Amino acid sequence: MTSNEMQTDVLVVGAGPVGLTLAMDLAGRGVKVTVAEIRRYAEPPNVKCNHVSARTMEQFRRLGVAQKLRDAGLPEDYPNDVVFRTSVTGIELTRIPIPCRRDRYTETEGPDAWWPTPEPPHRINQLFLEPILLEHAAAQPGVTLLNRTQVTGFTQDDDGVSATLLDLDTGATRTLRCRYLVGCDGGSSGVRKQIGARLEGTAVIQRVQSTYIRAPQLKGLIPGKPAWSYYSVNPRRCGTMFAIDGHDTWLVHNHLNAEEPEFDSVDRDWAIREILGVGADFAYEVITKEDWVGRRLVANRFRDRRVFLAGDAAHLWVPYAGYGMNAGIADAINLSWLLAARVQGWAEEAILDAYEAERQPITEQVSHFAMDHAQKMIKARRAVPPNIEAQDAEGEAARALIGQEAYELNVQQFCCGGLNFGYYYTGSPIIASDEEAPPAYTMGGFTPSTVPGCRAPHFWLADGRSLYDAFGPGYTLLRFDGQADAAPLLAAAQARGLPLALLDVRARGNAVPEAYRHALVLCRADQQVVWRGDRLPAQPQALVEQLRGATAPAALPLAA
Missing domain, CATH: 3.50.50.60 (FAD/NAD(P)-binding domain)
Incomplete structure (x- = not known):
């Protein structure tokens, strides 16, 4: 060397x-x-x-x-809501409530407050x-x-x-x-x-003009409760705005339509003003800008x-x-x-x-x-009724319908329990699959499961710790029945140097999710289940060899 x-x-x-x-x-x-x-x-x-x-x-x-x-980003009491309006400063159509970071651990009401986790999302x-x-x-x-x-x-x-x-x-x-x-x-x-x-895959789904702006006067022009994300819905321009610091800075996305194939097809300043709902006399500063393609x-x-x-x-x-x-x-x-x-x-x-x-x-x-949701959003932008801003009964009815549709479509992406907790790994060489198939999931919904390959469902231990806080750096064997013999697996792991911790589960109250139906559940540090059973395999060393990547997956007969 x-x-x-x-x-x-x-x-x-x-x-x-x-x-x-x-x-x-x-x-x-x-x-x-x-x-x-x-x-x-x-x-x-x-x-x-x-x-x-x-x-x-x-x-x-x-x-x-x-x-x-948690201590950084928006002010601690700034609402993390997602709101749909005819423009950022216009008429509210619907709102998806999301707790501010001050209330993130304690809020229990709303579509984004039920998360079965020690660490909810953070905007x-x-x-x-x-x-x-x-x-x-x-x-x-x-x-x-x-x-x-x-x-x-x-x-x-x-x-x-x-x-x-x-x-x-x-x-x-x-x-x-x-x-x-x-x-x-x-x-x-x-x-x-x-x-x-x-x-x-698909090279072009959506073209977007993104502009990071400083506009200190904008917050005072927005009616009602503030929000983290604003969707502007009107026949002239549909776009999205995110609050960056909760005071002066904002990120504005202008979603180009299919008939606008080039980024310079749309005047950026005009689009920003239509999205915000402000006139030519409104002043803002462009900090940075970027044109990008959703793929x-x-x-x-x-x-x-x-x-x-x-x-x-x-x-x-x-x-x-x-x-x-x-x-x-x-x-x-x-x-x-x-x-x-x-x-x-x-x-x-x-x-x-x-x-x-x-x-x-x-x-x-x-x-x-993500692509399917993008296609639905593109379709929704094309279907904005021309009278959505009208101050009459028909306009009010149009806004109510668009608001309902926007909520139902978007609550799943902003409160995406399925994408967080529902995905699973199949066909992995280091996961010992069994006869049960993992439950299906959607962007918004999922079924907690201990099928190997799924995320180990969270619960709180009797000592107040999160289950995940008790996981070891490698593998952790959860034992729900103290009579289940874990010694042969622990010995086999030690013999091969495989890091394996034993956790005798004592939960807070009746906190153990129903998905834990087996006496023994083996998990990895990234929270995925890799094996489960009411007793160990007849040859625990074979399971250890699979977990080490030393052997191909094979059926593991249980001990008699």
Whole structure:
């Protein structure tokens, strides 16, 4: 090894929310990780994602950053509601109530307050989110951040990856040697292109003009209770606006129609004023602007040997339900513990096959949820009645109908329990499936289940902890019947170095969900169930070998 080479376990390309989450989780597992980012340290991110899902917040809780995020973003008492109006300053059509962050843990009424989780969703813009993740990641032992650094290429061999790093300020290049490389470098991913993966799907669903503005007078012009998200519905222009700081700054999306195929088909200033419902005398400042295309694209593969893709590098879709960034973070959480298992030495290389086997099918499913919803929204915008603003009985009736339809269509994307808690992994080499099929789910609804591959349903333990707070860093065996013998599985895991914790469940009151019908339920750190039964398999070591990625899935007969 020459003097200009560096060594790390995992090289992460890209320091957005996905790359930073991956780095934090890897470092927390004792893995040395280097993050290469083309931006300067703490350079403000794009004003993109506005929503952190419950599943993501559950993982941020485990990583010790959830409360920092809760304390940031909109003012603590600012309503997180979604409101539909004839314009932002116009007549209200309907409202989806969502608790402010002050009341997020205590509110129990409304479609967004029933979440079966220790960490409900959090509405926060990426402008506030990413700096907190960056600071937290930078403070982790084992994380090295290389800013103004571009990965220009890499080669692989049986032992690792050699990446070429370009210093964008000096022009100097160097080689970094790592065991694995993960491309979290966005939709135009250079990592994806180098491994020859292709994005496949629908290239154009919706064109959008996005404008980040400063308008201190706007809040005072909006009637009624404030909201986090405003949908403007009128025959001239339909669009969306998000409150960024709760005071002066706003993000306005102008949704182009099918007959407007180019971004300059619509005057940006005119569209903004129609969406806001303000005249030519209203003053606002454009902070940044971006034209973008909503797509439904999924990479045909997420891996080439020691190189992986995560986040927008692996999938792009219309960001309904906030599931662009959140799906990427789910990728990172799924991949991190698999990579750590290899670096720590207790798993075989084949355990890494689980990443693509699990995440690619789910990504495909979620992308269709988002695309289907986008198509329904496009259809709804085309159907806005011309008299929706009329101050008469017919106008009032039109507004009532459009409001009802808007609520029914959109409550599922903003209160998306299914996308949070209903998805499951099938066909994974490290999940011991049984005879029961996972229950179906929709964007908004799901059925809690312990079918292997499903998320372990949450409940509160008798000592006040969340179930997930008691999970170990690897696998956790939940024992609901103290008479069930767990010793042979614990011994088999110890013999192979597989991290397995035993949790004798004592719940608060009658808090255990009905889905826990078995005496023993085995879960992983990312909360997915991998096996269940009333007694252990006859050969517990066979289950351990499957969980290590050492053997192919096979039927596991129970002990007599």
